[in-house]
Amino acid sequence: MIIFENVSKIYPPDSVALKDVSFEVEKGGFVSIVGKSGAGKTTLVKLLLREEEPSEGKIYFNDYNILDIKTSCLPLYRQKIGAVFQDYRLLNNKTVYENVAYAMEVMGGSDYEIERDVPQLLKIVGLEDKFCNFPREISGGEKQRTAIARALAVRPDVIIADEPTGNLDPYHSKEIIDLLEKINEMGTTVILSTHDKEVINSLKKRVITLEDGALVRDEQKGRFIL
Helix, strand or coil: CEEEEEEEEEECCCEEEEEEEEEEECCCCEEEEECCCCCCHHHHHHHHCCCCCCCEEEEEECCEEHHHCCHHHHHHHHCCEEEEECCCCCCCCCCHHHHHHHHHHHCCCCHHHHHHHHHHHHHHCCCCCCCCCCHHHCCHHHHHHHHHHHHHCCCCCEEEEECCCCCCCHHHHHHHHHHHHHHHHCCCEEEEECCCHHHHHHHCCEEEEEECCEEEEEECCCCCCC
């Protein structure tokens, strides 16, 4: 489903963010990307979202080289990838319901589809009683669950979670990871980028470890080893 083929990213003048990275992610997989700060995790996420382009190598999504995607077609491509970030990126002037609905509006969803789907999405993430709350009125864990519901609103093939537990305490971190596992069990591919040792060791799923931009380990039931 996703293939990184000898991918390198060098920022001018000579800062190497990734070097000769190759791996595959199968449809329905759950993969964690780990590494110290500066190891290349965020660069990898940006490359997959086509926010950056590699200096060398190729990236395939569903057998299609994403570098061949025209700029005008990028929104359609990104619709297939739901992104969740550490800082939530919610709209503070919109309610929980409106934040999720807005994602569907941007992608051309009808009023009927929004009224049908948003309550279901909020139920999946356990926020059926927070429809009318604004971001300032809910906890960090609830904000992240809202962000996940928003990512799911476009019915993506893949969820990329970039440090989704970075601002959360252990209790709420577990809630978010449990939710990502639930989404994965429903058939969505999940790529988790994190430096949270406890999260990785509890998952017992595939772990790709980056070190100074290089892929140094790829283990099917990996642990956090740096």
